[in-house]
Amino acid sequence: MSLTGTPFFVLLIVVTVLCVAATLLLWSRLRGPQALRWLLRFLMIALCQLTAISVVATWMNDDYGLYSSWNDLLGEDDGAVSMVGPPADRATFSRGDAGTLDTYFRGRRSRMAGQVIVWTPPQYEEAKYRHTRFPVVLLLHGVPGSPASWLEHGGMPGDFRQLMEAGTSHPFILAMPVVDPGGVNTDCTDQREGKVATWIARDVTELLSHKFRTLPGPKGWGLMGFSTGGFCAVRLPLAYPDVFGTGAALDPDPLSGDPTVITDAKSREQTSPTYMVRHTKASVDLFLATSAEDQDSPPRRLREFQRAAAGTNVTTRVMVLPTGGHNYNTWTRLYPPAFSFLSRHTTPPGR
Numbered sequence: 463m464s465l466t467g468t469p470f471f472v473l474l475i476v477v478t479v480l481c482v483a484a485t486l487l488l489w490s491r492l493r494g495p496q497a498l499r500w501l502l503r504f505l506m507i508a509l510c511q512l513t514a515i516s517v518v519a520t521w522m523n524d525d526y527g528l529y530s531s532w533n534d535l536l537g538e539d540d541g542a543v544s545m546v547g548p549p550a551d552r553a554t555f556s557r558g559d560a561g562t563l564d565t566y567f568r569g570r571r572s573r574m575a576g577q578v579i580v581w582t583p584p585q586y587e588e589a590k591y592r593h594t595r596f597p598v599v600l601l602l603h604g605v606p607g608s609p610a611s612w613l614e615h616g617g618m619p620g621d622f623r624q625l626m627e628a629g630t631s632h633p634f635i636l637a638m639p640v641v642d643p644g645g646v647n648t649d650c651t652d653q654r655e656g657k658v659a660t661w662i663a664r665d666v667t668e669l670l671s672h673k674f675r676t677l678p679g680p681k682g683w684g685l686m687g688f689s690t691g692g693f694c695a696v697r698l699p700l701a702y703p704d705v706f707g708t709g710a711a712l713d714p715d716p717l718s719g720d721p722t723v724i725t726d727a728k729s730r731e732q733t734s735p736t737y738m739v740r741h742t743k744a745s746v747d748l749f750l751a752t753s754a755e756d757q758d759s760p761p762r763r764l765r766e767f768q769r770a771a772a773g774t775n776v777t778t779r780v781m782v783l784p785t786g787g788h789n790y791n792t793w794t795r796l797y798p799p800a801f802s803f804l805s806r807h808t809t810p811p812g813r
Contacts, residue, residue, distance in 0.1 A: 649715070686804065693720075700742050711749065717764075752783070
C-alpha cells in the first residue's frame with residue numbers, strides 16, 4: 463500500500479480507533495499477576511499512542527510532501543535528490559503580477575520541487591467558456607534563469623495576449639515551470655542527481671491537469687523555450703510524445719548535448735535530441751529558430767538536426783533571422799512565428 467494517499471491514511475485511523483476501543487474494553491478484564499497486568503496496560507497505551515502519532519505524521523506527510531514512498535522514507539533511493547514541498551493535489555496558488563498565479567509543489571514521481579507560474583487567457587474566466595478546456599504551452603526558461611524571466615524580461619503574458627488578440631495564436635494556458643529545480647540542471651533529462659524530465663513531463667502536467675481545465679492528449683500540450691529551455695522544448699516531445707505533440711525552440715543550446723551538464727559521453731549522446739530524432743518513431747512537430755549572428759546557437763546546428771529528422775515522422779521547420787544575438791530581443795521577435803506554429807499543431811479550446 464502506498465505511503466501517500468487516502469487508503470493508507472484511512473487504514474491508520476481505523477487501526478487507531480480499534481486500539482483505543484480494545485484498550486477500554488480489556489483494561490479491567492486482564493487476568494494474571496499484577497506486574498503482568500500493568501505491563502499489558504502499558505503496552506496497550508503505547509500502541510494507542512503509536513497509532514495516533516502515525517495518523518498525525520501521515521497527515522503532515524501528505525500535506526507537506528516530505529516523503530513520496532516507502533523507499534523514500536527508508537532512504538532506499540537511487541541517489542537522486544529528494545526535495546520538500548506539498549504534492550500536486552494540495553498545492554495552492556497565490557495571485558501574482560500581470561494576472562498570473564504562482565505556486566510551489568513537489569512532484570510525486572520525480573521527488574523534485576519547484577516553482578510554477580501560470581497565466582490563463584481572458585476567455586478562461588468568461589461565462590460562455592466555463593465548460594471549455596484549453597490547450598497548454600509550457601514556457602521553459604534558460605539556465606541561469608527562473609520562471610519569472612518570462613515576466614521580467616520576456617514580455618509575458620502581455621506579448622502573447624497581443625498575438626492572441628491579433629489572431630496570430632489561439633488562446634493557450636501559459637505555464638512557466640522551473641527547469642532546474644533546486645539548482646539541479648540536467649538539460650531536461652533523468653539523471654542520478656535529479657529526474658528533471660519526469661518533473662516537467664509528468665509532475666508539472668499532473669499539477670496543471672488537476673488544477674485547470676486543460677485539454678487531454680498530446681495535441682493539447684506544447685512547449686516553447688529559449689536557450690536551455692529551447693533544448694528542452696525539442697527534447698521533451700521526442701522523449702514524451704504521449705504528453706507533448708509539439709515544441710518551439712528559440713536559440714536552443716547545442717542539440718547534441720552539453721558536456722558541462724552531462725559529463726558521461728554515452729549518456730549525453732543517447733539523451734540528446736539529435737540522437738533521439740534519428741531513432742524515434744514519434745509523430746511530433748518542431749519549430750527551431752535562431753539568428754545568423756547567434757554564435758551560441760548557429761544555424762548550422764539547427765540544419766543538422768533537421769537533416770537528422772528527415773525520413774522520420776517528426777516534422778521540422780527552421781527559421782533564421784538575419785540579425786540578432788542570444789538575448790530577449792531576438793526571442794521576442796520570434797514569438798509571432800513560434801506561437802503561430804504552436805497554434806497550427808495544437809487543438810484549439812473546446813469541450
